[in-house]
Amino acid sequence: MFSCFASSVRPPRGIMATLLILATIPAASANERTASTLDFDERFTGRSLRWDYFHSGTAGEERFSLDRFRLEGAWPGSRHRLIDDTNLGKYLFEMRDAESGSLLYSRGFASIFGEWKTTGEAGKGRWRTFHESQRMPEPKVPVRLLLLERNAEGHFRKIHEESLDPASRFVDRSALPRVGSVREIFVHGPSAAKVDLLVIGDGYSAGDRYKFHRDVRRLTSALFETEPFRRRKNDFNLRMIFVPSYDSGISDPRRGEWKSTALGLSFNAFDSDRYVLTYENADLREIAAQASYDTLMVIFNNRKYGGGGIFNLWATSSADTEPAAYVFIHEFGHSFAGLADEYYSSQVAYEDFTPKGSEPWEPNITALLEPDELKWKDLVAENTPLPTPWDQAAFDEISRRYQQERKKIAASGSDEEMEALFRKVKAVTAPLLDKETYAETIGAFEGAGYQAKGLYRPAVDCIMFTRNPTHFCPVCSAAIEKVIDLYTR
């Protein structure tokens, strides 16, 4: 998720229901959860298996087609928490025993396709295809692989199924390519008990190798100086892969700059200037598979402000923009913990990112449909008014002014001018938010998830709201720790 300056043409609202809905499947039952405690070695070989496929469609229709099954290295994830009980993600991946149907492994996720289907073009019926991967522990028995999608009511429905006999000739068991070099920055324990964070660079030419090393150390140091990552640093292993690109820097279509790079990152994803993604997921996965990883960050060698992050996929971040540390941490919040953007005043390419009248799945925003059932109510002190008042009008007035300036600079200004504007915005908005009556309170503040009205965030300010604070709000922090536990407990 990330916003843009140039919103695409407003089309008719997309139909959220898919045509391929086959069945409703309830979330994992308690019985299935206890199955996860069964002996890992009985069911799995200890290696990782990757399912690559293409996810195609429009706002109202989606299709899947198999690319391949690929054997990777040792399974880096937990051997105990095989079933995902966090209820995060627009989609859910499940692996079930082909014979008994019992659930062997599951993970929630979001995808580039999932964002595509909320754009104007997809709403107009334009088809696009994106490459996706699911990684899982290699099973010892034939399995069914299921993809489920969350509907507006929050329930998962099956949208695709594939059968796999892991012993068949249809699993590619060839050696992984040796591209670039893997380096350990710190290893605090075995992969099965730690979050294995891997950082890869794009737009770093052979001569930029040591700059890449310095950039990774600078940005990851900032991450591990930020709570809750600071207190949980011991739960992480950190590695990096240097892959030389032909060119320095990544493509920037709006400036007419085209680069040949190892991972194919580019600005202007979905025609959003500062949204940086790659559509070359297959290449990225092959390169990443050389290292043990649970979660993936890609940094790119540019001064221009930009990035992106999608839950359980990967995140991207500009290495050289002045607020690079903020971008790195904010985008990692999206990809690692499924956090939503808490801001709403920048223009975005999405329409109905959260369908009206439905509760978003992200842990840090709410439609507040039932205030008594607020998902972070455990953190809300008694007597806190819900919604929680704040001076939204004053903040919006300033935001509107700066968004106009920002648009002008994005169209014809320099990176330095943009950074100067960000400093100015911070100098004005930080004191404004600090002096709010409920500045230190957890509540439900209106304006979040790209909507000024109807969606609420937990705190006046947070790394997911502005570039001002140096910490996540307590709700985001708790959500991050929950996901850390999923890999380490």
Ligand SMILES: [Zn+2]
């Ligand atoms: Zn937050």
